[in-house]
Amino acid sequence: MKLIVLWDIDHTLIENAGVSKEIYAAAFSSVTGREPSVPARTEGRTDRLIMRDMFLRDELPVPEWPVIEDALVRAGNDRLGDLRLRGTALPGALEVLKAASARSSWVSSVLTGNIAANAHVKLSAFGLDSLLDLPVGAYGADAELRPDLVAVARERVQRLRGVPADVPAVLVGDTPRDVEAALATGAGIVAVASGLHSPEELAAAGAHEILPDLSDTKSVLSILESFAGHVKRPRTSLDRPRTR
Known part of the structure; x- marks a missing residue:
């Protein structure tokens, strides 16, 4: 059937041994030039919601999605080795x-x-x-x-x-x-x-x-x-x- x-x-x-949260933090820093004040909250949320929440909690304007997605792609690619090593x-x-x-x-x-x-x-x-x-x-x-x-x-x-x-x-x-x-x-x-x-x-x-x-x-x-x-x-x- x-x-x-x-x-x-x-x-x-x-x-993922914490690599996911490192990806979100790196993407945030890439866009804003600063570290996020608190780690990303995941628990089954989508990347759209996770990243928007990070900007709002730091009282920053939410960038256009293509900007965020590009930063996530770069951060993910950069951490493939870490993921293989630790995950x-x-x-x-x-x-x-x-x-x-x-x-x-x-x-x-x-x-x-x-x-x-x-x-x-x-x-x-x-x-x-x-x-x-x-x-x-x-x-x-x-x-x-x-x-x-x-x-x-x-x-x-x-x-x-x-x-x-x-x-x-x-x-x-x-x-x-x-x-x-x-x-x-x-x-x-x-x-x-x-x-x-x-x-x-x-x-x-x-x-x-x-x-x-x-x-x-x-x-x-x-x-x-x-x-x-x-x-x-x-x-x-x-x-x-x-x-x-």
Whole structure:
């Protein structure tokens, strides 16, 4: 059965070891000529929101987006070596992406708050980029709010890969914002407690399937397969999250 699988990157597929916040700080400094007063707040936000928040918290005018994006691209490229040295692919990420890419009826891509260039930097640092259909993904420059990225990815999958509009999509991510994006758009959600948020927090956000990480490839694929050909129904009070 056909399926669109959209993976988050940071803390779902990779651990960036603080490099992400260094990228935001460097981009901010490149544009303003000074260090930010406080670190970037991420937690599933898009790059558009993260950077705008940094300027507003420092009481500075928000530059035009192309200026910000150019600075983010430079900062990301400059830190590829740091990411390879300090970061890592998370347990099971390589294996599960290989397995998903082998499913000829699936489209396996990303839905991430990162801009496309930095998403590629992060994935390529650990050899994950070739296992994903990145041109049809949705990225932090495409919209401010994460739920809006789901429609972006769906449109690209339909236009570029000829996938029918009624093919189900499932998000895999580690934050309540990933869960909320799925629930708001009728997509499935597999929550992974490999980031900053506990299984309890992910369940409270509405996640029904919760994994500690992606290390059990067979279990991840089994859950994903359960969404194929399935039109997601609204959750009811009778539903209970399953933590595996």
